[in-house]
Amino acid sequence: MRITAMESFAPRPGQALSWLPTATSSAAAGQAPVYTGPLTFLVENHVRGCAAARTAGTPHHAYLGSGTEVDGDLDEQRMTRALDIFVRRHSALRTWFETDDRHVAAHLVDADDVSFAVHAVEEIDTDEQFQQHIAGRFSAEAISTSYPGFAFGALRRPGSFTLFFGCDHALSDGASQAFALTEIIDVYTELGGSRQGADTGPATDGAGTRDAGGYLDYAGAEAALAAHHLSGSDELDRLTKVFADNDRSLPTFPLDLGLAPGETAPVVPIEVTILTGEDIGRFESACRSAGSRLLTGIYAALAATDAELAGRTDYYGMTVFNTRSAAPRFASAQGWFAAFAPVTFPISGAATFTELLAAADTGYQAAKPLAGVPVQAAFGALIAAGATPASLASTPNLLSYIDFRRFPAAGNTGYEQGVIFTGEGRTANASLWINRDHRRLYLGSQTPGTPYAQHQVQRYFAHLCSVIQEVARSGDYTLTSPVAADVA
Structure with a gap:
């Protein structure tokens, strides 16, 4: 798949x-x-x-x-x-x-x-x-x-x-x-x-x-959970603080895409192979040798790219969590089972990919409990903390990671020959879907179809891939000073 x-x-x-x-x-x-x-x-x-x-x-x-x-x-x-x-x-x-x-x-x-x-x-x-x-x-x-x-x-x-x-x-x-x-x-x-x-x-x-109710049962459970958090919870307080520490705005693509606030452009889909075959295992081994894992390595590579191309000193992104684990009956149900949580950690002070891994792992682990706060509870708290509805109206730039080897049907012919795709309308983002199967680690994105936006996303994705590929080759990556924009 x-x-x-x-x-x-x-x-x-x-x-x-x-x-x-x-x-x-x-x-x-x-x-x-x-x-x-x-x-x-x-x-x-x-x-x-x-x-x-x-x-x-x-x-x-x-x-x-x-x-x-x-x-x-x-x-x-x-x-x-x-x-x-x-x-x-x-x-x-x-x-x-x-x-x-x-x-x-x-x-x-x-x-x-x-x-x-x-x-x-x-x-x-x-x-x-x-x-x-x-x-x-x-x-x-x-x-x-x-x-x-x-x-x-x-x-x-x-x-x-x-x-x-x-x-x-x-x-x-x-x-x-x-x-x-x-x-x-x-x-x-x-x-x-x-x-x-x-x-x-x-x-x-x-x-x-x-x-047994499936997704509608899930909706009921989510409503009860939202009420719990809105009555006051440590997770909601931490989520609100993360938002306040980031100018009360949702994560955006790290590079300027040349679009005015509220402007969108027709989608241009991008698919890029990052690693294949044994190189995936080498990258994963480098992450594990540092006490981490492949997913955290992706965050560390993103942070290195943000630092070198955008001059960022902290990583701030929004990740997608699959919430089917809320109950066994939801495991293979049809519906929209998703939660979102901010992942943030410091980049400054790190000289190498390996040094970023520990911070990335801490940031990702801290995000997990925040994913238990339903979106409606999170937005309610953010508005109460001073966010404007306009600042929350746009879709944040997201990161999704799926390992298709882990699905029950993996190995079946119909599953292995399968493809998943989405409708292609308009966007102001370049959210990342990073996926793994038995053959490759690859990224997909729906990107704004303007020449300037395409230049920016292409250079960002190429740099991200180069970071991960260098870790697979040598076991680490040395960060440089921020790279100046090469505007075509």
Whole structure:
């Protein structure tokens, strides 16, 4: 499994198929009752933002997608039943929202009302046709204010088929995408096994258990946790102090990207291989020899790059934490399970990468408990501490790290051939997705598509890679004085 640009997903030609709810299922979904429990801040904010963008006539790109290849002829009926079971399992995928731009209400479709039917669409002969096909479907269907908030389809050809799944971000995250198609393929395979496709029942998950609430249960737990922190907690106090120590602003890309406040530019995706093969192990060994680990080494390399290119004396970034560990039942659930926490540590005084490692490790360990503070509690405290709503309105520059070797399906053909991608709209950031698989350590980013911004992000990423590569070669890296900007 790898994260890549949407255009890099280029399957062989075939007949495009789409799965849509049956008329009976759509009617039932439209009458689904309002869910009375709490929703997460991220979901509510996302739904309102998408609704505002739609009102402004902006195309919908706030989705995630995945795709993979499967050997064997496609059995449409069996795949339909596999999709039904998959959606019944996950309450997030049975949820749709409505909003008046302030309040957000969720409707939960009963598992018994889930029913899909397959439709032949068109013949896909070229990569350009396929990109137009999935972009059109995802923009029109992967919208959480309608049911379903996802698009599922296939390209059928003799002897093999391609599967793809795109989902509104309100209902999905990167881990969900890594799970989705492999789970559907597993159910599809089981239905063709010894039971010869025996039906598992309309509201069951294939193992005879009903949906336990999944993401909606998580939203309730998050609301309770937010109330706890808002009543006063050491974690909230520490988070507020970190923010106050950094000019009451969220982390930004370390280099000036040439955009005015509030300005965005069309996304240009970037993917760069950092290390391959044994070099990954050498970098990891260098980190471990200093009493640290690979992830902390990435932070140390980022800090070295910030110091040398931007003259920064402290590292200040925002990292993404996967919150599925909150309870076992969330481990493989579909939904948006994420928390964010600032990572900060001093750079000044360090002469080498190895010397930065201890500070980076301390900074990352300090961030972990802060990730337990839900976003709504954190923002409430930050505003109370003097932050303006405008300073919190923009998305911070983020760092995400995923080790795809650690997923349960690692080693399975469908998983290993899989790709994950996101919609490509506009951005003012150059957030980093650093990922590892069995072959390489690589970075991906959605960057502003202006010449100046591209120059800045390219030089930053090249320098970051050079730091990590030097550590892999020699076991350490010596910092120099800040490097002057080379503006093209």
